[in-house]
Amino acid sequence: MKNILIVAPTERENRNIRLAIERKGETLKNRYTVAFSGIGKAAAAATITRYLLQAEQPYDLVAVIGYAAGTLGFKQGEVVVPNRVQYHDADIPEGFIPEVSDPRNLLGTDDVTVFTGDSFVNAKSVAEIKARFGVERAIFDMEIGAIAIACEMCDNMPLLAVKVISDVPEDGHTELSYDEFANTWTDFSPILNRVEEF
Numbered sequence: 001m002k003n004i005l006i007v008a009p010t011e012r013e014n015r016n017i018r019l020a021i022e023r024k025g026e027t028l029k030n031r032y033t034v035a036f037s038g039i040g041k042a043a044a045a046a047t048i049t050r051y052l053l054q055a056e057q058p059y060d061l062v063a064v065i066g067y068a069a070g071t072l073g074f075k076q077g078e079v080v081v082p083n084r085v086q087y088h089d090a091d092i093p094e095g096f097i098p099e100v101s102d103p104r105n106l107l108g109t110d111d112v113t114v115f116t117g118d119s120f121v122n123a124k125s126v127a128e129i130k131a132r133f134g135v136e137r138a139i140f141d142m143e144i145g146a147i148a149i150a151c152e153m154c155d156n157m158p159l160l161a162v163k164v165i166s167d168v169p170e171d172g173h174t175e176l177s178y179d180e181f182a183n184t185w186t187d188f189s190p191i192l193n194r195v196e197e198f
Helices: 011-027 041-054 123-133 144-153 175-184 189-197
Strands: 003-008 031-036 061-070 082-087 110-116 138-141 159-167
Touching (some): 003 041, 011 031, 011 189, 031 041, 041 144, 061 144, 061 175, 061 189, 082 144, 110 123, 110 144, 138 159, 144 159, 159 189
Parallel strands (some): 003 031, 003 061, 061 159, 082 110
């Protein structure tokens, strides 16, 4: 049985994953602590660092869960387990500060990069990110890049991300689309099942 720290950035994600854990009860393969981190890079990194340093029993894995925007080709409700993370809002010359700008590996099995930035993406910004980094498929969040750095600094803690696509900005989705989806896609059992696989 592994000791896993689950990171839930929003109140809805926090509530949904706790309910999923409660429903599975004694059938769970692992032991879970859920950290409600708050939204954005600074809050997430600070929260995770505190949990990792103050743990009574060391964690075996950190898993970031929740909603994420996706590029064309993804559908709302699709669960994605990306294998890389990179900041999309670090405007730094190539190779100048690689510890900030370079991608980091995640434990995911999907050949997808999750791009992290302190802003919601829209159709225009998604197109710019795709062109800048030369990718066609990607997902977007506001925490995983910072959590990856915190995990690195805390003895290279393994990091997994399991996200469900809440909106596809290039399909005309907006923050209202995200909100509507997040209000209806509340059963996080599929997300918890993917964490359990690891």
